[in-house]
Each structure stands twice: as C-alpha cells, then as structure tokens.
Amino acid sequence: MERKDVTLVGKLGEYDYNRPYVCSECGGIMIFRGVGEYECEDCHYRAYDDYGKARNYIEKNPGATSGEISERTGVSQKAMRQMLRESRLEIASDSKTFMKCGICGVNIRHGTLCEKCAASYHRLAEEQERTKRMLAGYGMDIKERNEGAMRFIKPDQNK
Known part of the structure; x- marks a missing residue:
C-alpha cells in the first residue's frame, strides 16, 4: 500500500x-x-x-x-x-x-x-456583538404578524 x-x-x-x-x-x-x-x-x-x-x-x-x-x-x-x-x-x-x-x-x-491591543480589540468585538444582539429584534413583530407579506397603502376612495 x-x-x-x-x-x-x-x-x-x-x-x-x-x-x-x-x-x-x-x-x-x-x-x-x-x-x-x-x-x-x-x-x-x-x-x-x-x-x-x-x-x-x-x-x-x-x-x-x-x-x-x-x-x-x-x-x-x-x-x-x-x-x-x-x-x-x-x-x-x-x-x-x-x-x-x-x-x-x-x-x-x-x-x-500585544496584550494591550488584544484587550482593546476583544472589547470592541464584544461591544459590536452586544449592539448586534440588541438591534436584532427590531422589526421582528411586524414580520411575524404579517408573515413577511408586503404592506400596501390603500388608495383614498373619498376623492
């Protein structure tokens, strides 16, 4: 072999x-x-x-x-x-x-x-991840309620 x-x-x-x-x-x-x-x-x-x-x-x-x-x-x-x-x-x-x-x-x-730059780099990465998690929920309730369908404005029929 x-x-x-x-x-x-x-x-x-x-x-x-x-x-x-x-x-x-x-x-x-x-x-x-x-x-x-x-x-x-x-x-x-x-x-x-x-x-x-x-x-x-x-x-x-x-x-x-x-x-x-x-x-x-x-x-x-x-x-x-x-x-x-x-x-x-x-x-x-x-x-x-x-x-x-x-x-x-x-x-x-x-x-x-170096240790100093590594600490600041990881701190920045953690902040970005925390911000991403905090913003992740915005707009989700509308999506669930309408199941992702487009929303249309109905034309004003009184005119």
Whole structure:
C-alpha cells in the first residue's frame, strides 16, 4: 500500500502541520491523542505532526533556534512562524528576535497582537456583538404578524 502525505488547509486558513492520517508501519488510521501526538488504532505506533515534533525538540533542547529545530525535525520555518502567530510556540525571553504587534508595532513573543491591543480589540468585538444582539429584534413583530407579506397603502376612495 503506497502512503501519500496529505497536508490540508482548513476552512479558516489553518495549517494542518503534516498531520499523519495513515500509519507508516501498518497502514492503519492514526487517532489524535493530544499535543501533536497520534496513535495508530491497529498497531499503536505513535507519530507526531509538525507541532508535536517541534514541541518535543524544544522540551529536550531549551533555547533552540528555529533554524536548528527545522534542521533536526524537518518542520518548515513557515510552519513554525504560523505556530508563533497562533501562540502555539513562543520566542524565548532571552532572545533578541521579536515579532511586531499588528496594530501598534511593539515587540511581541507570540501571537499577532500585544496584550494591550488584544484587550482593546476583544472589547470592541464584544461591544459590536452586544449592539448586534440588541438591534436584532427590531422589526421582528411586524414580520411575524404579517408573515413577511408586503404592506400596501390603500388608495383614498373619498376623492
């Protein structure tokens, strides 16, 4: 049985990080066990996606650089940058390399926004959702009463 590597992009552009779908040992189906780890339902062989490989390497080698992780695990630099944006990985505190906040440009170690901008962004989103919920009911009683039919003005017959 020939095994094909499958990489999918989810509905929101999320990376699948080279998830193992088929067991490389017996051809069975791989079941997610958590933190990037998968186990074959038939032979119980364990395999890791890109996140699991990177995480395991970082745990064994604290302070490893992204180039070193990529070279030793085979995880692409692009996948690691995506994991940093998703806050699945974090840049070491003693590193001189940082990412920039998408709104104010301050240095950050993970994600896309600093804590201050993230808080204001979420507060604004909550306000918009609350306003949307408050306005959702207007006009509904007329629609229910007339079952969505058009309303016509009757011509004045006294003229």
